[in-house]
Amino acid sequence: MTTSGALLGAEFGSVWTRVLLLDVVDHEYRIIARSEGLTTIGAPINDVLVGLRRQLREMAQNGVRNLLDENNRIITPEREDRSGVDSFIATTSAGRALRALLVGLLPQTSLLAARRALSRTTVEIVEQIHLMDGRDEEQRLNAIILSRPDLILIVGGTEGGAQERLAKLVKEVQFAVALIDRNQRPVIVYGGNQALAEEVTERFEGLCECILTSNLMPAVGTMSLDGAQSAIATAYDAFFKRRDGRFSALGRLSAVGLRPSAESYALLAQYIQRVHGQSVALVDLGSASASVAYAEGGTLQLRTDARLGQGHSADTAWEDVGEAAIAAWLPFHPQPYEIQHYVLNKSLRPATIPVTLRELYLEHGLARANLRALMAEVQLTPRQGFAPQRILACGSTLTRTGDAFHSLLLLADSLQPLGIAEVYADPYSAAATLGAIAQVNSAAFVQVSETAFTRLGVLVSLHGNIAPERRAARLKIKTEDGETLRAEVKGGHLLSLPLPANAHLEIVLTTSRGVRVGRETRLRLKLEGGEGGILIDARGRAFVPAQDLAARAAQLPLWYHEATDRPAPEIPPEWLMVSTHQDDETTSNADDVLDDLRGEQPRRRRRLFSSAPKPDKGRGRRTTQEAKKTTVVTRSDDDDLEDEFAALIGEKPSAPDGAAKGQTGKKRATAPLDDDMDLRDLL
Amino acid sequence: MSYFPEQRIITSQGHFERETRLPAEAIGVVLMTEGRAVDVRDKVLRGFVPSRHVIIEAAQELRLNDPAELSKLLLVKERVVVEKGTAIAGRDPKRGKRIFAPIDGLIVYVGGGRIIMQAAPEVFELEAGVRGTVSAIYGNEGLSISTSGAILQGVWGNDQRRIAYLRLEPADGVEVLSPDSLDQAYRNEIVVSTRPISERALYIAEERNFAGLIAPSMSANLIPRVMAMEMAVLLTEGFGNLTMSEQALALLREFESYQAIIDAYKPRRSAARRPELVIPRAGDAPQAVDLHLVLRRNSxxxxxxxxxxxxxxxxxxxxxxxxxxxxxxxxxxxxxxxxxxxxxxxxxxxxxxxxx
The missing domain is CATH 2.30.30 (SH3 type barrels.)
Structure with missing residues (x-):
């Protein structure tokens, strides 16, 4: 199915509904309008279409175009008066996750393939049945019935391989499904040995919906996931239509049915990887789930975890990542239950935003712990050589800090990539929509994918034998004006070069002994900036903040200052006091620590640009006015080099108000049971 | 830009739809029809949560050569509830080799030489909780009742529901009450506490048999205890040491001594319900609660x-x-x-x- 006119895409997140209108401008598709508002799922309205219509009316009121007819229906196809659109496409990561039960022969082979096949969909794996699960038939029967699956994915057996054991498992599943209430029966997706396909069809015929797909593991060591993923997406759409009335109307409106957001992420990551030849990590930290799609060398890793999240799933994330993982990023002793209260309240009011500094540390501590847990699940960690060349960040926590430098720091802390990565942000959920749009209009997908995202900047990560407070690398920086300056970055620190998008720098980076960037020790780079400039991270890989609270309370504000050039937040002395209810850590004299901190900060703040912190009036050093105070500087100059650096690149300074940018954007066999049997009758 | 803020309804008189659904894990039936008038205590839904199954290899135990023979040896009918120890298969119900029910439950399947029993599920019924008219039926899952009255939506509850009179705590809090189970004051009443719930308050509430407890907040460490209580506990604000909002407190004061329904629903992801207190009120056709408020000046x-x-x-x-x-x-x-x-x-x- 292809269309050629205007396209309307909507992503229904758990908190936000974001709408994009695409149309052809100068022979190319562009995003011509976007709008967002709270998702109207759950109390008090519980109808996703209400939230959608609000956004469409908003677009009409703003003079973009009329998208609703007199009956409040989306106008399709596009009319001659340019009202309406040719296609409407909907994706979602909202609603509850699909409860999936996996059935396979072995956990490390067939079930591994099954888990990967499910990664494009927001699922909760509620049970796994296999030959080594140590259960007898009765236990398996109860596991299937009591886990209340929405979907059962059956895999196992290579083509031409043994069938008997898998056939036995299929029979057990059939038996269990027949005992489930008719209205609650799951959808079966079979992706095992194709020799059994006919038998599987017969067993589930008349019992429940059964979708056959190609074998996920046709041969030993070979995985073929595309067919299964497509079948699972179909089952996902069917699930929402059948079980969740709130989405059924939406699914019918959408030209491609209701698609899972993660499916779009996979497509987009693969596309960028092929077109740009870069390894791409797309990370989405949402309210109810977290996803990562990593495309490298023609392979894709994808994972969506519906227990990790910043809002609806904050409480389950806390359970899964553990309190210590969050506390590791706090510059204070949490009060008893403080972290638990925070995550519980966040899950009760997921849209809310932290206002106090303490709550911001909690929020971002949870974000870092969430992403680290997600990346560890897919083994995308520095230890496993995770070195994406491009990172695309999605989700409000990561993209809506209002400060691109801060977003870049959060990503550096959470993902800890190796090497050099160009970093982009997707504050309007375009990534979730574009993949689905590709199914109706590939040209729109291709053209918009190039312009839909905000360039945050570049993250240069040093690793190896980095000694704290000793030089980790020397930099020779040449601006587009031909000016040269030198700098160095010390171990355990960050260096931010505020280079705006479309401006370039040539950097010769020479690392100290034992230190590398990727595999290199000396690099000559030509880097383009971004809203968050270039961040050189000399904290090593993998790093963790200091375990000692006093040291951590010095480190975290300092890193924030180094990355953003905003004043380092002052840590109140009482934050370093151990709660009377806790005995996990001893605290040295808090005042001494703070005095030490305050004494150290001005000296540490900037090795290259050692100016004192400015009053918090936005990003002063990037203003055009200051940029005019141009002076050529070298390593020997200590004073106000920041401003001078800004001046050197001052021809294209960032807008002083990141807000404005953020706002406008850049733009079935017979059943063994009687079919009539229905336990409801017994009531 | 129009911004539609989050809404949590607190109103002393409004007309609204109240949705009641079976828990996601339950199977059941709706006991009402659309348009029917319902009262607070009317049963509107009946359901049960699926329970454990037991496989009995009956043919094997009875040493039958042909498993098909089993159906002839059944001593009870299929889909019949039997008590544990009841002889369910054998040549003679009183002697000889017999199969006895290993659990209280239902015989759900006989075939292939096997008998499968399902442990007796606990059947529960949900009351209307409000006085009104059934305005919609959602298959076998739930229904919506159109009603009017005062409503206070909270943020968390312990999944209990009670109907009782509303009463404010003593000036010095619930903690000052003696845990005397013979004292009738506050017994079977929904008590409003303006302070976060303490362990002592829970102890007193249990001893004095409160029907419900409404408070702004409580510590997370009390969750297991509160979840195990039969008393309905509703939090208006959240967890920690939060105080009650002025608006909630004003409404609760206004309706002290009124009969109220406390539905301490434990929030679930994207659920259409919230924990709430409803005070049915007769009166002239009240204005419907506006669920589409735009934030503007003077809001x-x-x-x-x-x-x-x-x-x-x-x-x-x-x-x-x-x-x-x-x-x-x-x-x-x-x-x-x-x-x-x-x-x-x-x-x-x-x-x-x-x-x-």
Whole structure:
């Protein structure tokens, strides 16, 4: 199915509904309008279409175009008066996750393939049945019935391989499904040995919906996931239509049915990887789930975890990542239950935003712990050589800090990539929509994918034998004006070069002994900036903040200052006091620590640009006015080099108000049971 | 830009739809038909949660050569509830080799030489909880009742529901009451506490047999205990040491001694319900609760995050663009007058309106 006119895409997140209108401008598709508002799922309205219509009316009121007819229906196809659109496409990561039960022969082979096949969909794996699960038939029967699956994915057996054991498992599943209430029966997706396909069809015929797909593991060591993923997406759409009335109307409106957001992420990551030849990590930290799609060398890793999240799933994330993982990023002793209260309240009011500094540390501590847990699940960690060349960040926590430098720091802390990565942000959920749009209009997908995202900047990560407070690398920086300056970055620190998008720098980076960037020790780079400039991270890989609270309370504000050039937040002395209810850590004299901190900060703040912190009036050093105070500087100059650096690149300074940018954007066999049997009758 | 803020309904008189659904894990039936009038205590839904199954290898135990023979040896019919120890198969019900029911339950299947029993599920019934008219039926899952009265939506509950009279705690709090189970004061009443719930308050509430307890907040360590209680516990604000919002407190004071329904629903992801207190009220056709309020100047709002948690105010301005918060975040804000001359910037996302 292809269309050629205007396209309307909507992503229904758990908190936000974001709408994009695409149309052809100068022979190319562009995003011509976007709008967002709270998702109207759950109390008090519980109808996703209400939230959608609000956004469409908003677009009409703003003079973009009329998208609703007199009956409040989306106008399709596009009319001659340019009202309406040719296609409407909907994706979602909202609603509850699909409860999936996996059935396979072995956990490390067939079930591994099954888990990967499910990664494009927001699922909760509620049970796994296999030959080594140590259960007898009765236990398996109860596991299937009591886990209340929405979907059962059956895999196992290579083509031409043994069938008997898998056939036995299929029979057990059939038996269990027949005992489930008719209205609650799951959808079966079979992706095992194709020799059994006919038998599987017969067993589930008349019992429940059964979708056959190609074998996920046709041969030993070979995985073929595309067919299964497509079948699972179909089952996902069917699930929402059948079980969740709130989405059924939406699914019918959408030209491609209701698609899972993660499916779009996979497509987009693969596309960028092929077109740009870069390894791409797309990370989405949402309210109810977290996803990562990593495309490298023609392979894709994808994972969506519906227990990790910043809002609806904050409480389950806390359970899964553990309190210590969050506390590791706090510059204070949490009060008893403080972290638990925070995550519980966040899950009760997921849209809310932290206002106090303490709550911001909690929020971002949870974000870092969430992403680290997600990346560890897919083994995308520095230890496993995770070195994406491009990172695309999605989700409000990561993209809506209002400060691109801060977003870049959060990503550096959470993902800890190796090497050099160009970093982009997707504050309007375009990534979730574009993949689905590709199914109706590939040209729109291709053209918009190039312009839909905000360039945050570049993250240069040093690793190896980095000694704290000793030089980790020397930099020779040449601006587009031909000016040269030198700098160095010390171990355990960050260096931010505020280079705006479309401006370039040539950097010769020479690392100290034992230190590398990727595999290199000396690099000559030509880097383009971004809203968050270039961040050189000399904290090593993998790093963790200091375990000692006093040291951590010095480190975290300092890193924030180094990355953003905003004043380092002052840590109140009482934050370093151990709660009377806790005995996990001893605290040295808090005042001494703070005095030490305050004494150290001005000296540490900037090795290259050692100016004192400015009053918090936005990003002063990037203003055009200051940029005019141009002076050529070298390593020997200590004073106000920041401003001078800004001046050197001052021809294209960032807008002083990141807000404005953020706002406008850049733009079935017979059943063994009687079919009539229905336990409801017994009531 | 029009911003539709989060709504948590707190109103002393309104017309609204109240949805009641079976828990996701339950199977059941709706006992009402559309258009029917219902009273508070009317049973509207009946259901049960599927329970454990037991496989009995009957043919093997009876040493039958042909498993098909089993059906001839059944001593009870299929789909019949039997007690544990009842002879369910054998040549003679009183002697010889027989199969006895290993559990109290239902014989759900006989075939292939096997008998499968399902442990007796606990059947539960849900009451209407409000006085009104059934306005919609959602298959076998639930129904919606159109009703009117006062409503207070909270944030958390312990999944219990009670109908009782509303009463404010003593001036010095629930803790000052003696845990005397013979004292009739507060017994079978829904008690409103303006303080966070303490362990002692729970102890007293149990001893004195409160029907319900409404409080602003409690510590997370009390969750297991509260979940195990039969008393309905409803939190209006959240977890920790939060105080009750002025608006909630005013409504609870207004309706002291009224009969109320406390539905302490434990929130589930994207659920259509919230924990709430409903006070049925007769009266002239009340105005429907407006669920589509746009934030604008003069909108009455409630702050739901620190540092102004629980305070009420009026929107005096909705500045365009983003504002910098004390923690450095830059987000869309409203300028809110909290009274007494205190005018502050609050993120839009941290404001709630009450539906009026």
């Amino acid at each position: 009455k709002v409630r702050v739901v995050r620190e540092p102004y948690y629980g305070q009420q105010g009026r929107v005096v301005d909705l500045p365009r663009g983003l504002m910098t918060l004390p923690n450095g975040l830059r987000v869309a804000c409203a300028t809110v007058d909290l009274g007494l001359g205190e005018v502050v910037q609050i993120p839009l996302a941290n404001l709630e309106v009450s539906g009026r």
